[in-house]
Amino acid sequence: MRVGPTTLSLADPSYIQKIYGAGHGFDKSAFYHPFQAKVQNQIGYNLFTSRDPQFHASIKRPVADAYGAKSMIEYEPFVDSCIVKFVRRLTEEFATKQRLPCDLGSWFQYFAFDAIAEMTMGQSFEFLDKGLDVNNMIHLLDARLDLIAPRSQMPWIDWIFEKNPIVSLFKQKSSSFFIFASRLVQERAQQLKILKKEGKSSGARLFIDRFLEAQQKHPDVVDNRAVGIYTTSNIVAGSDTIAIVLRTIMYMVLRNPDVLRKLLEELDGAQLSVPVTWEESQKLPYTSAVINEALRIHPPVGFGLERVVPEGGLLLDDGANIPQGVQVSMNAWVLHQNPIFGADTTSFKPERWLRDESETESDYQDRVAAMKKAWLPFGHGSRACMGKHISYLEMYKLVPTMFLELEFELCGGVEKKWKTRNSWFVRQWDMDCYIKKR
Numbered sequence: 001m002r003v004g005p006t007t008l009s010l011a012d013p014s015y016i017q018k019i020y021g022a023g024h025g026f027d028k029s030a031f032y033h034p035f036q037a038k039v040q041n042q043i044g045y046n047l048f049t050s051r052d053p054q055f056h057a058s059i060k061r062p063v064a065d066a067y068g069a070k071s072m073i074e075y076e077p078f079v080d081s082c083i084v085k086f087v088r089r090l091t092e093e094f095a096t097k098q099r100l101p102c103d104l105g106s107w108f109q110y111f112a113f114d115a116i117a118e119m120t121m122g123q124s125f126e127f128l129d130k131g132l133d134v135n136n137m138i139h140l141l142d143a144r145l146d147l148i149a150p151r152s153q154m155p156w157i158d159w160i161f162e163k164n165p166i167v168s169l170f171k172q173k174s175s176s177f178f179i180f181a182s183r184l185v186q187e188r189a190q191q192l193k194i195l196k197k198e199g200k201s202s203g204a205r206l207f208i209d210r211f212l213e214a215q216q217k218h219p220d221v222v223d224n225r226a227v228g229i230y231t232t233s234n235i236v237a238g239s240d241t242i243a244i245v246l247r248t249i250m251y252m253v254l255r256n257p258d259v260l261r262k263l264l265e266e267l268d269g270a271q272l273s274v275p276v277t278w279e280e281s282q283k284l285p286y287t288s289a290v291i292n293e294a295l296r297i298h299p300p301v302g303f304g305l306e307r308v309v310p311e312g313g314l315l316l317d318d319g320a321n322i323p324q325g326v327q328v329s330m331n332a333w334v335l336h337q338n339p340i341f342g343a344d345t346t347s348f349k350p351e352r353w354l355r356d357e358s359e360t361e362s363d364y365q366d367r368v369a370a371m372k373k374a375w376l377p378f379g380h381g382s383r384a385c386m387g388k389h390i391s392y393l394e395m396y397k398l399v400p401t402m403f404l405e406l407e408f409e410l411c412g413g414v415e416k417k418w419k420t421r422n423s424w425f426v427r428q429w430d431m432d433c434y435i436k437k438r
């Protein structure tokens with residue numbers, strides 16, 4: 001489908017590999033310009049916004065390990081402390097004698113923000129402690145996204161209003177987030193130096209510890225500015241996204257009592273710790289299916305991931321050739337409605353991720369493999385989400401723990417619909433809940 005003067009959106013899953021597969025030459029388009037923030041009065045290219053594949057590889061290599069599956073074990077204690085706080089604060093504020101409605105959508109965001117901040121910088125923003133949007137940070141980020149989203153469709157507008165040299169004279173030279181993150185990075189660097197001198201351990205390694213190690217190993221690429229950029233983009237990339245999935249899970253599970261019953265049956269029968277450990281969470285197939293289904297039915301990113309067709313064009317199955325320079329994109333919201341996922345793709349059905357009684361094991365494996373080929377919540381290829389393991393770590397631990405510890409009820413009943421808005425991230429609100437201790 002044509003979605004812009006020179007932009008096409010493709011729906012056939014077989015093009016995922018052709019467009020996003022490594023080495024195929026489909027680089028990110030100008031769509032990503034408006035997402036680039038100013039840092040010290042220059043554009044601060046980061047892992048997500050950089051378009052040049054060589055430059056991207058050069059900034060990814062030094063920090064890739066920090067996002068790898070093996071590092072998750074070191075981040076788990078930070079997630080644990082936020083989960084404990086999340087459950088405690090909801091209990092204190094809402095599991096009271098009077099039935100007080102809880103704006104759970106916002107609390108999920110407080111959790112996601114504090115958890116990624118703890119893992120990244122070793123200190124939270126105290127959203128959970130205070131139970132509010134501290135310094136209006138969430139509101140400001142939301143407003144920024146609402147501005148960027150339309151600009152991404154006409155990136156030249158961004159140049160006129162933001163990136164041209166005259167406007168730059170009057171604008172703040174760095175985002176306030178970058179200034180805040182850079183200060184924490186410098187403080188941590190000093191602290192690490194002192195601990196090293198005293199021969200003391202610095203404890204579990206934070207993301208910034210790993211960014212600072214990358215700086216020592218690759219000083220040519222990772223300067224102070226780069227460490228600040230890695231830190232800032234971690235927090236921006238890792239908060240809204242996870243909050244969106246948590247909201248989807250809660251809303252969909254509560255609107256489907258049969259799903260809630262099966263989920264609780266699995267959790268109550270599993271003899272789990274509180275908070276549920278990462279290891280235990282790997283043995284909860286129904287919980288895992290609920291999370292996958294939430295990512296399918298409501299992927300956090302609601303725009304197509306735009307790329308530029310390289311030299312030679314893109315040959316379509318019907319013989320048409322899309323010429324070099326045209327923008328092509330694929331959108332998870334479209335792909336996840338593909339009949340590969342079953343006949344009832346608009347329904348929330350975790351069962352589609354599980355083996356049906358009538359299916360052999362090998363038929364089941366083939367069916368899941370086919371679904372995974374049309375699966376794009378985290379993107380694909382060399383530009384796929386680097387925070388996928390972190391996301392699973394948080395969701396696989398929080399989801400079983402919160403359903404084990406607390407009972408939730410949608411305030412308006414199961415018929416009341418939430419509200420959503422697509423500004424790159426498809427954020428949701430108006431899903432207040434009553435909460436009881438289980």
Ligand code: HEM
Pocket residue numbers: 047048049060116234237238239241242245299300301305306376377378379380382383384385386387388390391
């Ligand atoms: C459920 C949660 C998440 C979802 C659904 C998600 C989704 C995505 C998607 C779709 C992309 C690719 C965008 C594109 O091709 O333009 C992406 C990129 C990225 N994400 Fe995530 N994300 C999530 C959580 C996180 C977290 C927690 C972090 C950080 C800890 C993170 C860090 C990144 C980074 C650094 C990139 C850029 C990767 C690159 O181009 O090398 N994300 N994410």
